[in-house]
Amino acid sequence: MPVLPIIQLGSTGHYVKLLQMNLNGLALNFNGFVLNGVFDIKTSEATKNFQDRFEINPDGIVGPVTWKVLLEQVKVVQKLLNARGHHAGYLDGWFGAATTNAVHRFQTVNGLYSSGIVEPRSRRRLFDPYPRDNYEYRPSSSDLRSLHPHVAVLARRFLELTRAHNLDVRIYTAFRSWDEQDRLFAQGRWMPGYVVTNARGGDSYHNWGLAFDAAPYENGIQSNDPQKFVRMGHFGQQVGLQWGGTFRTLVDYPHFQYTFGLNTWDLLHGVRPSV
Ligand SMILES: [Zn+2]
Structure with missing residues (x-):
């Protein structure tokens, strides 16, 4: 994997767009940032929210640790989608079209709202299909x-x-x-x-x-x-x-x-x- 650039508030370009696609696909776009490759305040807030839940210093700066954890989180989703026969493609850690389409298919066959993003209920169905409790x-x-x-x-x-x-x-x-x-x-x-x-x-x-x-x-x-x-x-x-x-x-x-x-x-x- 190539070395990923450090990006933060004010950054623009391809890797900002990839970050936004990953955060959005993992249902972390809670404030409606636009997937446009511009690292704005809303993208920064969503980044901090992600860092906070993984006990990474929530500074909104996407460096090696944040990239690593973020890509791992997408990879495990891709892996499970593939295992269930939904063809998310190669486990590259990027929440692109193949992964989004696989999530759509997974949601449709499971009677979930077909958003293409891994909302908590979809996450649960994907990771814990036979839960031991009824929360x-x-x-x-x-x-x-x-x-x-x-x-x-x-x-x-x-x-x-x-x-x-x-x-x-x-x-x-x-x-x-x-x-x-x-x-x-x-x-x-x-x-x-x-x-x-x-x-x-x-x-x-x-x-x-x-x-x-x-x-x-x-x-x-x-x-x-x-x-x-x-x-x-x-x-x-x-x-x-x-x-x-x-x-x-x-x-x-x-x-x-x-x-x-x-x-x-x-x-x-x-x-x-x-x-
Ligand atoms: Zn409370």
């Missing part, structure tokens, strides 16, 4: 029992800790259904409202029982006081939860998660927490 079809819930048992334990400890410090905190979302996640993703894109998430159904830790949203309350009403959110966040961190207030790419103050070191693609591929 994709569970209803939304604010009940802690809808969470993974270990995460539910942490959530209870977190609530106890906030109570011990006279902070009234309530959990308003625990498990979130994939359909609801898709509706949230549509909001601000092809539906009215503001953009509230970059995750489609299956691509949020809420869709796997590994996240919940909470807010501080005052006299029975949800507080808007940032200091209370920060206190709440610190209590969550004290019990071992990751708090969305510390996120580098999309700060999310009500959000807490415990990922077991898995990203959402691992989960879609059928990898499960070991406890």
